[in-house]
Amino acid sequence: EIDADRLWADIEALAAITDPDRPYTRRSFSARFLEGRDWLIRAFEAEGLACRIDAAGNLIGRLEGTEAAAADPGVLMTGSHSDTVPDGGRFDGIGGVLAGLAAIRAMRAAGYTPRHTIELVDFLAEEPSEWGLSCVGSRGMAGALGEKELALTGPGGETLADAIDRIGGNVAELKSARRDDITGFVELHIEQGPVLEAEGIALGVVTGIAGISRVKLAFEGEAGHAGTTLMSMRADASMALARFQLRMRDAAVAAAAAGRGHFVATIGVVNILPGGANVVPGRTEAIIDIRAEDTALMNEQVELYRQFGEAAAEMEGCRLKSFERISNVAPAACAPGLRAAISQAAGERQVSTRDLASGAGHDTVFLSQVAPAAMIFVPSRKGQSHCPEEWTDPAQMAQGATCLLDTLLLADKA
Amino acid sequence: EIDADRLWADIEALAAITDPDRPYTRRSFSARFLEGRDWLIRAFEAEGLACRIDAAGNLIGRLEGTEAAAADPGVLMTGSHSDTVPDGGRFDGIGGVLAGLAAIRAMRAAGYTPRHTIELVDFLAEEPSEWGLSCVGSRGMAGALGEKELALTGPGGETLADAIDRIGGNVAELKSARRDDITGFVELHIEQGPVLEAEGIALGVVTGIAGISRVKLAFEGEAGHAGTTLMSMRADASMALARFQLRMRDAAVAAAAAGRGHFVATIGVVNILPGGANVVPGRTEAIIDIRAEDTALMNEQVELYRQFGEAAAEMEGCRLKSFERISNVAPAACAPGLRAAISQAAGERQVSTRDLASGAGHDTVFLSQVAPAAMIFVPSRKGQSHCPEEWTDPAQMAQGATCLLDTLLLADKA
Numbered sequence: 001e002i003d004a005d006r007l008w009a010d011i012e013a014l015a016a017i018t019d020p021d022r023p024y025t026r027r028s029f030s031a032r033f034l035e036g037r038d039w040l041i042r043a044f045e046a047e048g049l050a051c052r053i054d055a056a057g058n059l060i061g062r063l064e065g066t067e068a069a070a071a072d073p074g075v076l077m078t079g080s081h082s083d084t085v086p087d088g089g090r091f092d093g094i095g096g097v098l099a100g101l102a103a104i105r106a107m108r109a110a111g112y113t114p115r116h117t118i119e120l121v122d123f124l125a126e127e128p129s130e131w132g133l134s135c136v137g138s139r140g141m142a143g144a145l146g147e148k149e150l151a152l153t154g155p156g157g158e159t160l161a162d163a164i165d166r167i168g169g170n171v172a173e174l175k176s177a178r179r180d181d182i183t184g185f186v187e188l189h190i191e192q193g194p195v196l197e198a199e200g201i202a203l204g205v206v207t208g209i210a211g212i213s214r215v216k217l218a219f220e221g222e223a224g225h226a227g228t229t230l231m232s233m234r235a236d237a238s239m240a241l242a243r244f245q246l247r248m249r250d251a252a253v254a255a256a257a258a259g260r261g262h263f264v265a266t267i268g269v270v271n272i273l274p275g276g277a278n279v280v281p282g283r284t285e286a287i288i289d290i291r292a293e294d295t296a297l298m299n300e301q302v303e304l305y306r307q308f309g310e311a312a313a314e315m316e317g318c319r320l321k322s323f324e325r326i327s328n329v330a331p332a333a334c335a336p337g338l339r340a341a342i343s344q345a346a347g348e349r350q351v352s353t354r355d356l357a358s359g360a361g362h363d364t365v366f367l368s369q370v371a372p373a374a375m376i377f378v379p380s381r382k383g384q385s386h387c388p389e390e391w392t393d394p395a396q397m398a399q400g401a402t403c404l405l406d407t408l409l410l411a412d413k414a
Numbered sequence: 415e416i417d418a419d420r421l422w423a424d425i426e427a428l429a430a431i432t433d434p435d436r437p438y439t440r441r442s443f444s445a446r447f448l449e450g451r452d453w454l455i456r457a458f459e460a461e462g463l464a465c466r467i468d469a470a471g472n473l474i475g476r477l478e479g480t481e482a483a484a485a486d487p488g489v490l491m492t493g494s495h496s497d498t499v500p501d502g503g504r505f506d507g508i509g510g511v512l513a514g515l516a517a518i519r520a521m522r523a524a525g526y527t528p529r530h531t532i533e534l535v536d537f538l539a540e541e542p543s544e545w546g547l548s549c550v551g552s553r554g555m556a557g558a559l560g561e562k563e564l565a566l567t568g569p570g571g572e573t574l575a576d577a578i579d580r581i582g583g584n585v586a587e588l589k590s591a592r593r594d595d596i597t598g599f600v601e602l603h604i605e606q607g608p609v610l611e612a613e614g615i616a617l618g619v620v621t622g623i624a625g626i627s628r629v630k631l632a633f634e635g636e637a638g639h640a641g642t643t644l645m646s647m648r649a650d651a652s653m654a655l656a657r658f659q660l661r662m663r664d665a666a667v668a669a670a671a672a673g674r675g676h677f678v679a680t681i682g683v684v685n686i687l688p689g690g691a692n693v694v695p696g697r698t699e700a701i702i703d704i705r706a707e708d709t710a711l712m713n714e715q716v717e718l719y720r721q722f723g724e725a726a727a728e729m730e731g732c733r734l735k736s737f738e739r740i741s742n743v744a745p746a747a748c749a750p751g752l753r754a755a756i757s758q759a760a761g762e763r764q765v766s767t768r769d770l771a772s773g774a775g776h777d778t779v780f781l782s783q784v785a786p787a788a789m790i791f792v793p794s795r796k797g798q799s800h801c802p803e804e805w806t807d808p809a810q811m812a813q814g815a816t817c818l819l820d821t822l823l824l825a826d827k828a
């Protein structure tokens with residue numbers, strides 16, 4: 001049985017390891033992040049896990065299985081990430097690492113030694129960081145960290161490669177982080193959305209994770225003095241962007257209602273240049289974040305947005321200077337066998353579940369490229385995440401950890 | 415006669431005093447700005463001007479008039495400012511200071527000693543600076559620098575008061591900067607707009623300067639995860655702002671065409687918060703810059719924009735969190751006597767002129783509160799200003815300086 005009080009105490013201990021003026025923040029690669037990892041290493045070792053940092057910078061605690069030496073059945077892996085976005089939440093990521101720790105603690109308390117070797121992992125830099133890439137560690141495990149990604153630069157011009165080495169990875173040996181020995185991966189995570197709470201359901205069985213595309217676009221008009229440039233003579237790049245925003249949103253609302261799975265599109269980053277109160281904007285830049293379970297719908301919408309960009313620019317006497325797909329992660333399906341195990345585990349304890357898609361990206365996306373992988377969601381109060389108000393009740397966390405434990409036990413027997 | 419070559423050489427000398435990586439930039443209160451002032455002090459002194467920095471931080475060069483001791487007819491003042499916006503132009507401000515210097519040089523070369531004492535001034539910080547206030551020095555001369563303005567803070571938390579003292583002013587004695595002895599002020603400036611060039615006219619006789627209001631507004635919606643917050647559940651503060659921008663612009667176009675004088679409204683500063691690519695914007699802030707010759711039109715439009723803000727917020731499920739008039743400078747009329755002198759001076763040399771309003775703010779606005787004041791505009795190529803491309807031909811500058819000289823001579827005789 002999961003020790004619910006101990007799990008909650010661990011969550012509070014990690015919440016206390018934060019930038020003091022910005023709770024709850026542990027940015028990947030920062031000193032605060034490494035402080036959190038030190039805590040994790042001590043806690044992993046206290047449960048008998050052998051700790052290492054793999055070449056991609058993931059922290060891995062290993063419990064040797066009874067059959068590891070003989071007819072090795074492969075590794076059962078669980079875990080999530082301990083880094084956060086700025087202001088970023090007591091549960092997002094770390095909840096899954098600590099639920100995994102609670103599951104292993106329960107096995108040890110019950111004197112259960114698993115058949116499979118079990119690994120508990122804290123993936124490096126799941127959240128978008130100052131290096132502009134998310135899921136760094138899980139990409140490494142999937143062999144999806146290439147030259148281009150490693151050359152990205154962060155604060156002070158440090159490359160991602162150097163940053164990985166700095167926190168204990170070994171980019172020269174990156175191939176060694178690539179895994180083909182994982183027989184199953186299960187990640188517990190908060191939903192970060194409103195569905196489970198709204199429907200009063202305890203756990204989500206994730207069917208798949210929406211693909212994510214990012215598009216960067218720029219409009220170019222003509223900068224001018226705000227006092228002397230007559231209204232009739234303007235090519236105001238911010239008006240082209242405003243037109244574009246409204247039209248893109250209307251199309252995204254229609255796409256979401258089209259019955260083709262989860263779909264959302266968001267503009268969260270906007271740059272108005274030169275950005276003076278008395279200067280007519282000559283250039284605007286924006287990033288669109290688009291998520292879809294259906295790749296065809298994703299591509300149709302991106303093409304539509306390009307057309308909207310051209311049209312908005314023309315109506316405002318501006319130019320669509322660039323429209324570039326800067327990143328693209330394909331949607332991932334969760335493994336049917338593990339999904340069934342999660343449902344069965346919950347059912348045996350009379351805990352309610354429902355299938356749902358994840359609109360948020362997760363390390364599971366990359367693990368699913370090299371192993372059967374699945375996710376358990378616990379409810380998020382008001383669907384809030386990536387903010388200090390992010391919340392899941394202690395009992396809900398314990399229910400999730402119990403389901404994770406039972407799923408690992410089912411998988412160990414399979 | 416104006417020494418046109420010497421005037422142009424002076425303009426080039428000042429253009430060379432710039433932040434090397436951002437031509438042409440001399441931000442007020444910066445080391446570069448003080449370097450420019452050192453050049454000006456040496457040049458003023460070379461023409462026999464006695465230099466001082468007044469309590470408000472203005473550099474003043476003084477040529478004693480023949481009647482200064484006896485029945486003092488008051489001071490004739492000319493000048494402009496030597497600070498720039500970032501990337502900001504070889505002519506904006508400094509052209510008027512150097513044209514004034516060229517006029518005094520011409521008087522001396524002709525052996526002319528004026529009846530009035532003549533003062534040549536480089537006003538402190540005309541452009542909006544990191545302290546958020548424009549026309550700092552001319553406000554000081556008009557007694558319009560109060561506690562509120564002096565308490566504004568800039569880089570490193572330095573107050574405006576401390577910054578003025580640092581560059582040679584004396585805020586403790588600020589009252590001494592207030593002037594009531596000026597019998598006439600004439601400022602030469604580039605038009606910063608397209609009218610003179612478009613109509614092939616040499617000089618503008620400024621009728622008045624539009625009033626400037628700044629409104630700061632904020633929309634509040636609900637921040638959320640871009641992947642999990644369904645399109646149907648969003649309160650995206652950036653959509654409220656986009657709606658507002660388009661509607662405000664349409665109203666401003668109509669107001670400009672209403673035949674009630676110069677009117678423009680601009681949003682040059684936008685802030686999207688929290689500003690993450692994967693976060694639905696929960697808050698947006700913007701600054702509106704509104705200019706009108708007609709104060710009633712200004713007030714009607716501001717009220718209309720407030721209504722648009724409320725309506726846009728409501729349509730997007732957001733709130734208009736604030737809508738605040740953060741600054742207001744009333745329109746200023748130029749003095750009829752000096753306007754007539756400028757027209758007469760140009761007419762006597764068969765130089766074409768036209769009356770026009772200034773959409774840009776100028777130190778003349780504040781001088782007009784304590785003295786008869788007027789402005790001469792020289793053409794701006796393509797109307798461009800506040801950018802490295804800002805340009806006025808050498809011959810056009812010389813024509814302007816000649817008109818300034820002739821206007822000062824007419825005023826000296828009056």
Ligand SMILES: NC(=O)NCCC(=O)O
Nearest residue numbers: 127134360361362641692
């Ligand atoms: N789960 C999560 O918040 N991942 C961060 C990447 C994203 O989905 O934007």
Ligand SMILES: NC(=O)NCCC(=O)O
Nearest residue numbers: 227278541548774775776
């Ligand atoms: N002339 C000029 O550019 N003044 C700066 C203040 C403004 O008009 O925005």
